[in-house]
Amino acid sequence: MKKLKVPFVQGLDDLEMSTVGLMMETKAQREYIEVVDWKEEYPYKPIVAFDIVRSEKSLYIRYFVKGFSLKAVFDKDDTDVHLDSCVEFFMQRCGSEEYMNFEFNCIGTCDAARRVSRSQKVSLTPSEYKSIRRYSSLEENTFAEKKGIYEWELLVAIPFEVMGLDAAHLPEKVKGNFYKCADDTEYPHFVSWSPIDLPHPDFHCPKYFGDIYF
Numbered sequence: 001m002k003k004l005k006v007p008f009v010q011g012l013d014d015l016e017m018s019t020v021g022l023m024m025e026t027k028a029q030r031e032y033i034e035v036v037d038w039k040e041e042y043p044y045k046p047i048v049a050f051d052i053v054r055s056e057k058s059l060y061i062r063y064f065v066k067g068f069s070l071k072a073v074f075d076k077d078d079t080d081v082h083l084d085s086c087v088e089f090f091m092q093r094c095g096s097e098e099y100m101n102f103e104f105n106c107i108g109t110c111d112a113a114r115r116v117s118r119s120q121k122v123s124l125t126p127s128e129y130k131s132i133r134r135y136s137s138l139e140e141n142t143f144a145e146k147k148g149i150y151e152w153e154l155l156v157a158i159p160f161e162v163m164g165l166d167a168a169h170l171p172e173k174v175k176g177n178f179y180k181c182a183d184d185t186e187y188p189h190f191v192s193w194s195p196i197d198l199p200h201p202d203f204h205c206p207k208y209f210g211d212i213y214f
Contacts, residue, residue: 002194002210004029004052012055012157017135021155024062028053033087033180036189037196044068044189048087048180054214057167058133058157063087065106065152068187071145072138077129080157081105083184087154091176092206093164099175099206100163106152107142108134114164118204124162133157146186167170175209 006193009027012020028051036045040060053060070083082088084105092099103111105117110132113121137153160167165174178193190201 001071001208001211004031004210005213006052006054006059008056009053012053012060015056017133017155017157018137020060021062021153023155024051024053024060026157028031028060028062029068030191031178033193035192035195036185037198038190038201039190042201043190044187046180046189050178054170057161058159059163060155060157061082061089061169061178062153062155063180065154066149069145069147069182069185070106070138070150071123071182072105072108072109073142073144073187074105074193075107075140077110077112077126078123079109079111081109081111081124082181085152085182085185086180086188088203089156089158089176090179090180090203090206090209091174091212092209093174094171098164099209101204102132102155102156102158104134104156105140106136107138107140108136108154108156110134110156112145114173115123115204118202128162131159131162139155145187170214173211173213175206176212177203177209179203
């Protein structure tokens with residue numbers, strides 16, 4: 001099971017998202033999304049890394065992606081962004097049956113919910129979606145799939161309050177995993193940070209979440 005420690009960086013919440021990445025470059029914990037859990041059916045693996053830090057109020061994750069194909073047809077939150085070029089963060093409070101999924105396509109459109117299973121969910125409210133800050137290196141407009149090799153970055157800031165955590169009294173750790181996928185593209189893939197031992201692609205599996213320490 002994978003583990004990581006999230007560094008604390010003061011003052012990030014007061015910065016524009018376009019400048020937060022400069023601070024994270026030297027202060028964040030860098031990890032890699034490189035486990036191809038279903039090699040026979042989906043062997044393709046793009047190059048994916050992420051930086052992670054926390055502020056007084058939020059968890060900041062900056063994804064770096066390089067690989068074949070680029071797609072972003074969804075521009076409204078609470079839509080099927082996993083069909084686009086997508087990065088994801090799933091988390092669960094220790095001792096809770098509920099978990100949360102935060103999925104983002106490459107232009108920052110988000111699909112997030114509180115869940116007890118893949119089929120049982122309560123989506124975020126419009127105000128909760130709005131509270132998640134995002135900054136993409138790509139254009140904001142949607143576009144059909146582009147063929148070729150592309151590089152992109154996405155920085156997101158998820159408030160601890162949305163995650164069901166008290167920012168002033170964070171737990172020692174939560175459970176979680178980080179993913180890269182692009183279900184409806186020329187090169188569909190399902191890659192994870194913490195390995196998943198299941199016969200078919202399924203990211204909704206808290207059993208295989210790693211430990212994320214604060």
